[in-house]
Amino acid sequence: MSVLDRLRNLAGPIAQALWIAVVIVYLAYGVVFGIYAISLFRFPFDYDQGEGFELLDAVYFARGQWPYRDIEAYPFYASNYPPLFHLLAVPLVGIFGPSLIAGRLLSAAATVALAAAVGLAVGRWTRRWTIGIWAGGMILASNYVYHIGPLSRSHMLMVLFETLAVLALAREEEFPSPRALWLGSLALMAAGWTKQHAIVTVLAVFAYLFLRRPLRALAWGIAFGAVNLGLFALLDLATGGYWSLHIIEANINEYDYRQAFFLYNQWFRLHMVILLLSAALVLYELYFDRLSLVSVWAVFAAAGGALAGKWGAGESYFITAVVAATLAAGRLLARLERWAVGWPVWRMGIALLIPIAMLYQAARVFHLPTDHPLTAPVARWLGLEGIRYVDTVGYTQLGHLPTAEDLRNGWRIVEMVRAAPGPAFTEEASWALLAGKEPVTNPTQLLNLYKNGKLNPEPLIRMIRAQAFGIVVLRAQFYPQPVLDAIGQAYRPVADIPMNGFIYRILVPRDS
Secondary structure, eight states: OOHHHHHHHHHHHHHHHHHHHHHHHHHHHHHHHHHHHHHHHTOOSOSSTTHHHHHHHHHHHHTTOOSOOOTTSTTOOOOOSOSHHHHHHHHHHHHHOSOTHHHHHHHHHHHHHHHHHHHHHHHHHHTOHHHHHHHHHHHHHSHHHHHHTTSSOSHHHHHHHHHHHHHHHTTSSSSOOHHHHHHHHHHHHHHHTTOGGGHHHHHHHHHHHHHHOHHHHHHHHHHHHHHHHHHHHHHHHHTTTHHHHHHHGGGOOOBOHHHHHHHHHHHHHHTHHHHHHHHHHHHHHHHHSOOOHHHHHHHHHHHHGGGGGBTTOOGGGGHHHHHHHHHHHHHHHHHHHHHHTTOHHHHHHHHHHHHHHHHHHHHHTOEEEOSSTTTHHHHHHTTOTTOSEEETTOSOSSSSOOOHHHHHHHHHHHHHHHHSSSOEEESSHHHHHHTTSOOOOOHHHHHHHHHTTOOOOHHHHHHHHTTOSSEEEESSOOSOHHHHHHHHHHEEEEEEEEETTEEEEEEEETTO
């Protein structure tokens, strides 16, 4: 037996063991995601600020009302997100009532569907179910997806539609067939009407189509733009102009390049392996082949992460880039598998290096809540006892499991809101919803429009000075400064209640 044969016989079992380890590790990340999601399903309060307002949009739609309204009139509320996520949540609101589990179930389901779509696509490209499991598991393993996935937020549904659009359009090497173009266009529209950030993927698709056939791409772009602009105009007309005011003006925020640079650095540090594989595919196709839609999408999605520098933005703006990089990495692995045929030494090296790289990537994104019965033994084995939550991101407000004390303190706040006379002024919508009252204001919407000179806060300030609200509940104080000043003059603090790592300040009228 030659030395090469001996090495091949030795490499085979080692590679098999390594792939078994890869499958176990990435399936374990799926279990961790499930633990986190179920924990949030049982937690009725805002875990992340903004969840309650996305739910409130669905509540308005369930009532047959627009959430895009006059923010200078009571209840001083308006939304800055497109409607699709909230419309899809309406049936769940009908089942569960105005509860955050409606939006959380929808978002978690979209996240799992996203992981399944990526896993199936990569498995089909590579003809290896183990690599498919890795790709799907990589989506759930990403710290960013883990943090955002089970929240009542529209972002994951947008990414799902973006991914389905790219996969539909990427099935054919040439210009997509009419059927693929229709399916991809519908998915792109769904993504854009879920969240505005999908414009990055729309541009990527247009650029790819333009590289293939410029005239047909221009025709598609004009038709696609016309349909969406027509819908935009109809919605603006139906809402009396408030749709365009809030969907555009309230999203023009201050930009901090340092925040963008920090998040880019973090994104690369966490996802180094898939990003390097993705970059290798882009460079190979750029110099030795034709650029695929997956490569073009990976480049545009990475560039789109720059929008994370806006005030109010964050890590979620990189989730599309994580998905695109995972697909690009899977496409490169499929090429490597084909190149290795007929080259025994190369094939052995690939067989060993790929699973090792995937295990290293798993370590880069390590995160674990340690206070759950299923994860506590692992935490003890890793020497992480006494730490509630471990994350390679470092400090993060998201990812830990709510505690029994969080629940007790949350219900204490709800009871105070319920017992207060009249309407409640709560910075998070869930406090008023759970107390059976109408939520008042959307703080970040107020703040953005005020900064852009599009809001007169005097009607709200007059109500505050008249002590029309029986109670005020603040957390981050994301209100225009004149509103905060009026609250400080007309209300006095009576309690500071900790919950979920934050301090909620409870205020009542000074005359009471």
